[in-house]
Amino acid sequence: DRETLQELRGDWQALAEIGQSPLLEHAWFSACADCLHADDALHVMVQYGSAGTVTAIAPLVKIKRGNTSWLEFLGSEQLYEPSGMLYRDPAALPALYRSIARARWPVLLRRLPAAETNALAPQRRLQSGLWLRATTAATAVLDLQDGWDAFYATLSSQRRYDHRRAGKRAAAIGKVSFQSYNPEPA
Secondary structure (H helix, E strand, C coil): CHHHHHHCHHHHHHHHHHHCCHHHCHHHHHHHHHHHCCCCEECCEEEECCCCCEEEEECEEEEEECCEEEEEECCHHHHCCCCCCEECCHHHHHHHHHHHHHCCCCEECCCCCHHHHHHHHHHHHCCCCCCCCCCCCCCCCCCCCCCHHHHHHCCCHHHHHHHHHHHHHHHHHCCCCCCCCCCCCC
16 A cells, blocks of 8 residues: 555665666656556565565556456556666565466556566576567667767758748747766766
8 A cells, every 4th residue: 555655665765775776766657656657556575585575576457447457557657758666786686576377366566677587587487378578669769978069960951941840830830959977878
């Protein structure tokens, strides 16, 4: 329930810091639970180690559409952002996946990182059912290392014309600005 989700905040944040993604933080999943899954049953699975510490969390929700139900990451259907499990050590993943499989619900894990997909592979032999892995399109980026003018020159004349025309229409509505972000690979 949502109250228990809030109680997990400290342990959740500790695992999110290991994953180093804002999309794994407690606030992200809590907002997804409140805003996107108000009528859905949370199915967050927590794995504890021998010392009673949280070693892994599966941030799942049970989706029910008509007569069909399945488990998926909180917010994944609506937002389609990369997601994943939270874990202290990759060795914790196989046990977490076995626990998810024992829940006996179909599971849809969208935008799962490759490292987690590899940890899932051995579980395919342990359970019956259909396991699918769909490759998805990469995130859209523009390579502007040689600058905007060099990139712009690679566009077809029709694309450049369309861009200039759209720019003029946008400028007629109001001020137009452009920001370019180029984070380091790390």
